[in-house]
Amino acid sequence: MIEIRNLHAAIDGTEILHGIDLTIRTGEVHAIMGPNGSGKSTLAQVLAGREAYDVTEGSVTYQGHDLLGMKPEERAQEGIFLAFQYPIEIPGISNTYFLKAALNAIRKHRGMEELDAMEFLKLVKQKAALMEMDDSLLNRPVNQGFSGGEKKRNEIFQMAMLEPKLAVLDETDSGLDIDALRTVAEGVNRLRNDRNAILLVTHYQRLLNYIVPDVVHVLMDGRIVRSGGKELALELEEKGYDWLREDYHPSEAAH
Amino acid sequence: MSGTTASLRDRQAAWFRSAFEEFERSLNGETGRPFHQRRREAIAAFADSGFPTTHEEEWRFTDLTPLAGIRFALPAPGVGELPEGLGIPSGLPKGIVLINGGFSPAHSRLPQLPPGCRIESLAQVLARTPGDVEDHFSRTAIQGENPFAALGTAFTRDGLFVSIPPNTVVTGPIVILTAAAGQTSPALLHPRLFVSVGDNSQVSLIQIFAGAPGQQSLTNALCDIVIGDGAVVTYDKIQKEPPEMYHIATIRSRQGRSSTFASTSVTLGGALTRNTITAVLDGDGAEATLNGLYLGTGGRLIDNHTAIDHAKPHCNSYELYKGILAGRSRGVFNGKIFVRKDAQKTDAKQTNKNLILSDDAAIDTKPQLEIYANDVKCTHGATIGQLEEESLFYLRTRGINADDARDLLIYAFASDVIDRIPHPGLRAGLQSMIHDALQKER
Secondary structure, eight states, rough: OOOEEEEEETTTEEEEEEEEEEEOOOOEEEEEEETTTTHHHHHHHHHHOOTTEEEEEEEETTTTEEEEOHHHHHHTTTEEEHHHHHHHOOEEHHHHHHHHHHHHHHHHHHHOOOOOOOHHHHHHHHHHHHHTHHHHHHHSSEETTTTTTHHHHHHHHHHHOOOOSSEEEESSSTTHHHHHHHHHHHHHHHHTTTEEEEEEEEOOSSHHSOOOOOHHHHHHEEEEEEEOTTTTHHHHHHHHHHHHHHHHHOOOHOO | HHHHHHHHHHHHHHHHHHHHHHHHTTTGGGGGGGHHHHHHHHHHHHHHOOOOOOOOOOGGGGOOHHHHTTTOOOTTTOOOOSSOOOOOOSSSSOEEEEEEEEETTTTTOOOOOOTOEEEEEHHHHHOOHHHHHHHHHHHHHOOOOOHHHHHHHHTOOEEEEEEEOTOOOOOOOEEEEEEEEOOOBBBEEEEEEEEOTTTEEEEEEEEEEOOOOSOOOEEEEEEEEEEETOOOEEEEEEEETTTTTTEEEEEEEEOOOOOOOEEEEEEOOOSSEEEEEEEEOOOOTEEEEEEEEEEETTTEEEEEEEEEEEOOOEEEEEEEEEEOOTTTTTEEEEEOOOOOOOOTTOOOEEEEEEEEEEOOOEEEEEEEEEEEOOOOEEEEEEEEOOHHHHHHHHTTTTTHHHHHHHHHHHHHHHHHHHHHHSSSHHHHHHHHHHHHHHHHHH
């Protein structure tokens, strides 16, 4: 699905990612864990095409194409979805209007007919039920006045509507109480299948009790320092991150 | 004041005087009527002041030099072809048509009205029942006199007279298309509205200004609205004249006790637009809402000057003006709120928000509060911002292309003004007008 090779990325002249290598195959769920400031969100944003980040070295191949040469909207149209850590509020645009514009842009790109109002509404109802989304949230402006949990749920609802091939979930678990976490995780699990792939970016192991990953990577100081099975997450939960720090000596840590 | 300004002013005054004399000669027989005395006083007042200059506080940011040199023709009002493709929203009923400032019976479709309601050509009212117009003047005791209002009065020949008797509800909006026909040379047009709404009555007016493209004409519009006790009135003004035209509008309302007036001014067209709006809350418990939306593209200038006069206690006023400025356009917002000594328990809220889309666009915004009562609530705020890169990115990550994402955010910014317009057909029409304007700007 996606192959990341020696990816370096910088913002405002400061390099954050110092050479990431990561391969995700169709049908897999990978988790990236790491302490604050390790570059997890940067990786997620770079994959989605945030222009504020400069990719200074390396390559990303997505379904055989050079991902880094694509605009954010092209990436989305080709099936990449980023669930934001901090979903953006957009006053003045209703959630459904926004989703209809998004869905039809993607369908158009894929050579499918745009959905008419009736078909769209039917799909919304179906997916909203899946995500246990309150109907009132659908007609409110995008994320405006939503609680933290509602915003995260709305991200996964959008994912359900847009049916991405590769979903990158950036700390979708943070700030959720246990009930909201369970609902969001169940939603993700329902969307998980052998034709798509998911990259979970998370700070805590907690989410991985509900969405069980195939591979866990640890990101520290802009590098993947260890990869393993789901048991690696439990080990991190128990021991924290510092024991991994002793395993490697990045030049940046010296100064 | 510099010598050139003074001499320009003198030449201008001389030219307008001679134009007025010519106009007078064309009036045959009307010059004995009381209204003509008003015209004479008005031209004298205008000749004294001339076009305002940027030395005057009220016109500091709006330079009228481009207009001052134009020798305008004064075409006969009400005559001329209605230009094609004015883009009037299809969701609105057909209505009255004013061409070159005059009522055009051939193009107008008078709405079905309850008994006692009058919609008539102003020329006809001035000829047959001039007392009705005089009555209007005496009831309004007009505030907000300015040189252009004076010029408008001096050259008033036609327009529209709308009178709704007490206890009458007019359903559906009265649409007034105010069109500039194609002109061979720059024309000075004076569409004038007198609106009088009786106690406890209700009426909605929509005035749309449009015109044939490619002309440097000046529309000098005047609209006076007298609102009786307990009446509910809306007046929405859409300015979508071609990009070469100049547009100066004076809107004045005076409200009775417990009445409600809501007006939205939308400016999408013209090279230079100035709206001067004066709302007088002249009865206890009256409420006025003045909203506005201005979209500056190319090199246009859009100036909104509002004044809300809280003359009586327990009145509320709400004001929301939003501006979108692209290209090299320039916006001006000046919001004056007077609270007179006796106007206790006044509640006035004013907001001006601007979205600047280019480095070359600019806005001058200024609240101006004059409060003489001591038990009042007055708030005001102004913001100037740009499109959020984060919001654009969010939309793009959902597959919406960059241009569409930008348009969507701009429309979203404008939506709280548009959503308050009570006519779905007009709201839909505005959405597509804004969309078209932004498309051209890309």
